Amino acid sequence: xxxxxxxxxxxxxxATIRLATPLIYAALGGLFSERSGVINIALEGxxxxxxxxxxxxxxELHNPYLGLLSGxxxxxxxxxxxAVAVIRFQADQVVAGMAINFLMIGLPALISGAVYDSSGSTxxxxxxxxxxxxxxxxxxxxLLVFILVPVVWYxxxxxxxxxxxxxxxxNPEAADAAGVSVIRFRxxxxxxxxxxxxxxxxxxxxxxxxLFTRNMTAGRGxxxxxxxxxxxxxxxxxxxxxxxxxxxxxxxxxxxxxPWAKMPSGEDIPVQFIAIIPYVLTIIVLAGFIGLSRxxxxxxxxxxxxx
Amino acid sequence: MNILREILWPLVAVLAAFVVGGFVILLxxxxxxxxxGLLLGNSFGSPKDIGWTLFYATPLIFTxxxxxxxxxxxxxxxxxxxxxxxxxxxxAWVGIKFGGTVVNVFGKDENWSWMSLPAVVLLPMCILAAxxxxxxxxxxxxxxxxxxxSHEVINTIMLNFIxxxxxxxxxxxxxxxxxxxxxxxxxxxxxxxxxxxxxFLPFLxxxxxxxxxxxxxxxxxxxxxVFLWKTKWGxxxxxxxxxxxxxxxxxxxxxxxxxxAMTISGxxxxxxxxxxxxxxxxxxxxxxxxxxxxxxxxxxxLGRNHPLGxxxxxxxxxxxxxxxxxxxxxxPHVSKDVGQVLLSxxxxxxxxxxxxxxxxxxxxxxx
Numbered sequence: 001x002x003x004x005x006x007x008x009x010x011x012x013x014x015a016t017i018r019l020a021t022p023l024i025y026a027a028l029g030g031l032f033s034e035r036s037g038v039i040n041i042a043l044e045g046x047x048x049x050x051x052x053x054x055x056x057x058x059x060e061l062h063n064p065y066l067g068l069l070s071g072x073x074x075x076x077x078x079x080x081x082x083a084v085a086v087i088r089f090q091a092d093q094v095v096a097g098m099a100i101n102f103l104m105i106g107l108p109a110l111i112s113g114a115v116y117d118s119s120g121s122t123x124x125x126x127x128x129x130x131x132x133x134x135x136x137x138x139x140x141x142x143l144l145v146f147i148l149v150p151v152v153w154y155x156x157x158x159x160x161x162x163x164x165x166x167x168x169x170x171n172p173e174a175a176d177a178a179g180v181s182v183i184r185f186r187x188x189x190x191x192x193x194x195x196x197x198x199x200x201x202x203x204x205x206x207x208x209x210x211l212f213t214r215n216m217t218a219g220r221g222x223x224x225x226x227x228x229x230x231x232x233x234x235x236x237x238x239x240x241x242x243x244x245x246x247x248x249x250x251x252x253x254x255x256x257x258x259p260w261a262k263m264p265s266g267e268d269i270p271v272q273f274i275a276i277i278p279y280v281l282t283i284i285v286l287a288g289f290i291g292l293s294r295x296x297x298x299x300x301x302x303x304x305x306x307x
Numbered sequence: 308m309n310i311l312r313e314i315l316w317p318l319v320a321v322l323a324a325f326v327v328g329g330f331v332i333l334l335x336x337x338x339x340x341x342x343x344g345l346l347l348g349n350s351f352g353s354p355k356d357i358g359w360t361l362f363y364a365t366p367l368i369f370t371x372x373x374x375x376x377x378x379x380x381x382x383x384x385x386x387x388x389x390x391x392x393x394x395x396x397x398x399a400w401v402g403i404k405f406g407g408t409v410v411n412v413f414g415k416d417e418n419w420s421w422m423s424l425p426a427v428v429l430l431p432m433c434i435l436a437a438x439x440x441x442x443x444x445x446x447x448x449x450x451x452x453x454x455x456x457s458h459e460v461i462n463t464i465m466l467n468f469i470x471x472x473x474x475x476x477x478x479x480x481x482x483x484x485x486x487x488x489x490x491x492x493x494x495x496x497x498x499x500x501x502x503x504x505x506x507f508l509p510f511l512x513x514x515x516x517x518x519x520x521x522x523x524x525x526x527x528x529x530x531x532x533v534f535l536w537k538t539k540w541g542x543x544x545x546x547x548x549x550x551x552x553x554x555x556x557x558x559x560x561x562x563x564x565x566x567x568a569m570t571i572s573g574x575x576x577x578x579x580x581x582x583x584x585x586x587x588x589x590x591x592x593x594x595x596x597x598x599x600x601x602x603x604x605x606x607x608x609l610g611r612n613h614p615l616g617x618x619x620x621x622x623x624x625x626x627x628x629x630x631x632x633x634x635x636x637x638x639p640h641v642s643k644d645v646g647q648v649l650l651s652x653x654x655x656x657x658x659x660x661x662x663x664x665x666x667x668x669x670x671x672x673x674x
Contacts, residue, residue: 041460081655091658094383094460095608098601099654106647107331113642114335222464229461272476279465286457 012250014138018208019253020246021142022047022217025200026224027231027238028145028152029193034233035156036189037169037182037298041097042082043197044221045104049078050198052108055122055205055212056115064131068141068202075198076191078104083190087183090302105215112212122205122212131207141203148196153235165189169296172303182303197221226282233296245278313611316663317620320609320656328649337638342645345637346630358504358515363625364618365517365582366391366596368524370603371610371617372531373445373575377459378612379535380568381548386448386463387576388600389470390441394577396474397440398433398499398584399492399591403482405429406496412485419482419493426498430585433499437580444470445573446566453562459569467600475593482591490593501585518586527575528614534571544568576600597628605654608661624650 026043033040040046053074058067082100085091113119131139156162167175168185176182200220205212223245231237252271262268329339350360370387377384402408407423409416424432448462475490482492503518505511535541546554547564555561583595602624609623610616631646 041464085655085659089659090662091655092383092661094385095604095658096655098385098604099651099658102598102601102647103651103655106644106651109644110331110335110642110648113644114640119642119644219468222468225461226465268480270476270480272472272479276469276472279468282465283451283457283462286461287451287455288457 012247012254015250015253016243016247017138017142018246019249020242021139021145022200022204022208022220023224023227023242023245024145024149024239025141025203026197026221027227027242028148028235029196029198029200030225030228031152031156031193031233031235031238032165032189032196033193034228034299035169035296036165036186037172037296037301037303038083038086038186038190039093039097039300040190040193041094041225042079042100042221043193043224044217044219045097045101046075046078046082046194046197047201047204047217047221048101048104048108048215049194050075050201051205051216052104052112052122052201052212053198054202055125056112058125058129058206059123059211062126062129064125064129064206067206068131068199071198071202071206072195075194075196075201077194078198079191079194080187082194083187086302087186087190090304093300101221108212109214120214125206125210127210130210131203133207139203139207141199141207149235149239156235166296169298172298176303176305182305186303197224200224223278226278229282229295230285248274248277313613313616316660317609317611317616317657320660321623321653323656324649324652327652328645331648332641332645335640337640342634342638342641345633346645346649347626349630349633350626354508354510355512355515358511358517359629360622360625361521362515362517362582362587363629364621365521365524365586366579366599367602367606367621367624368528368617369578369582370576370599371606371621372527372614373572373600374603374607375610375612375614375617376531376535376544376575377568377572378607379548380544380564381551382449382452382459382565382568382572383604384445384448384463384569384572384576385460385604386445386466386600387572387603388596388598389463389467390444390573390576391579391596391600392467392470392474393444394437394441394574395580395584395595396477396492396591397577398437398580399495400482401433401436402429402495402499402585402589403493405432406499408493408496410484410493420496423496424498429496429498430501433495433585434578434581437577437584438574439577441577441580442570442574445576446570449566449569449572452569453565474591478591478593491588492591494590495584499585500589501581503586516587518582520582520586523581524578525618527578528618531575532614540567576603602650605650605657608654608657 026047030040030043050071054067054071057070058064085096086093109119112122116123131141133139164180165185168182172182204216227238227241227245230241252274255269256271332339332342351357373387374384403419404421405424406420406429408420410419448459451457451462452459478490478492484493501518501520505513505515543559544564546559547561551561606617606620610620627646631643634641634645635643
């Protein structure tokens with residue numbers, strides 16, 4: 001009994017980490033963008049860009065690391081397009097972000113339909129060419145992300161770059177007066193967010209599974225955004241929020257269709273009610289019931305230099 | 308002059324999107340001219356084509372109006388998708404409970420309905436259910452915004468996921484015919500079916516599901532126009548959208564207007580049920596929406612937040628959504644995703660070119 005209980009806990013823990021991994025990458029990415037004052041609803045699309053490109057590059061080049069790098073590069077390119085739209089042209093950040101999300105559902109399908117004659121998915125990657133796993137099937141991507149969190153924390157709070165980035169998001173006029181280029185910092189921050197979110201996407205298609213399927217992120221970009229809000233735009237709490245969301249997903253997966261998972265009345269446990277916990281929690285926190293969630297002051301406001 | 312500017316920039320965005328899309332098609336290895344011909348050239352050639360195009364346009368008119376009303380109050384409703392799901396389920400629920408639905412469960416007939424009402428009563432009840440349910444689902448983020456200042460964009464995104472999960476739950480556990488492999492409810496009573504136009508128009512083929520929902524959508528455009536521009540309430544709503552603090556100074560309560568705008572917005576999104584549940588499928592089918600809630604944002608934006616613009620933009624989007632099927636079938640490489648790609652690029656360009664046309668300020672808040 002106790003031994004099987006131990007294994008059940010271990011199983012759930014590992015599943016939590018696996019499911020949280022893409023969320024953590026995306027949330028850290030979103031952190032850079034939003035801390036600089038640019039809303040990033042496009043996280044979902046950036047993840048998809050990374051997932052698709054990594055799957056194709058891994059399949060063609062037979063190397064998951066080249067795949068990962070290609071995915072991250074694709075994330076940077078798409079993020080740059082988004083940055084030009086919202087920074088140069090001051091497009092509405094939410095609308096432009098949604099456009100990127102929809103573009104990244106259609107464009108990969110269009111390309112893979114033309115190249116592989118299958119718009120629903122890319123070809124299967126060999127097991128040996130996927131991102132490798134260590135310790136009980138934990139992907140290298142999961143291990144790396146736990147190193148990434150303290151790195152992001154350090155960059156954000158202990159380096160001049162991080163200080164300026166936060167200043168740009170809080171008080172762009174003052175940052176500008178102190179000689180910091182608001183526009184340049186926002187471009188950099190959005191591109192970093194693209195690279196990181198794409199890394200999360202790449203893990204989905206080359207680590208967790210072995211191919212890219214249409215819209216495979218299935219809302220994870222938005223969950224990462226929710227984690228960011230819950231964490232009040234801070235890296236360590238963001239990690240915890242993502243782990244919590246990964247845990248709810250792990251529970252949902254474990255319960256779904258399992259013969260032992262029955263209510264006392266003998267009916268199925270409705271997993272839908274567990275699945276919506278992250279969303280409900282976000283609404284509650286946003287409404288200020290659990291401490292005030294304060295966004296970076298200049299979030300969502302295009303910067304116009306006074307001349 | 309002003310009107311010209313309003314029309315000019317959306318057109319520039321569409322043309323630019325087609326240029327970019329043309330290059331993408333060229334890179335893929337097909338002829339852009341052929342592809343665009345297939346995309347645009349199959350929509351108005353026959354009564355059948357026109358019927359299908361208008362059928363595709365109907366839900367977009369509802370969601371476009373929905374997003375538009377919120378826009379006019381300075382709010383961005385990303386939640387039309389969730390609101391239309393809730394509305395559709397509510398309409399189906401009333402159609403089952405009051406429509407005399409009898410379900411065949413493993414060879415045995417089971418009565419799932421409380422009563423069987425005539426169409427004159429049932430049809431308005433179903434429509435009202437969709438309006439109320441959608442309105443509540445839109446009103447929640449409106450209330451949260453007014454009361455706590457939490458931003459409607461995040462809340463509506465979250466409520467979309469919640470709506471789809473909850474409606475899925477009720478479908479799966481309570482209203483699905485046992486043994487049915489598809490996630491859909493039992494069929495609604497015949498009295499709740501809104502008549503299809505092919506019953507009145509002999510030249511319209513029987514397989515075109517265009518229903519009375521389409522003229523109803525046009526009527527809603529007119530009503531929304533009257534409401535926004537010809538009534539005191541509409542004036543107050545728009546005043547908040549233009550300048551919330553000035554409106555407040557003028558004696559208008561912005562918080563009240565925000566709740567009203569989001570509730571109306573949700574109701575309009577819920578009305579998609581009229582076209583899809585009462586007019587076409589005659590049940591609630593999970594995943595029935597082709598992301599209409601999201602395309603509604605694009606329709607409102609491209610239609611310059613005016614009911615007439617919404618109608619034109621909806622029909623244009625419908626042309627692309629139906630035309631992509633022909634591109635898929637008759638070109639060697641381009642798949643039907645070309646429509647989605649073009650639509651996405653159009654939104655991106657419209658959003659970018661917004662700075663050159665009239666700028667509409669949004670109410671500030673935390674995202």
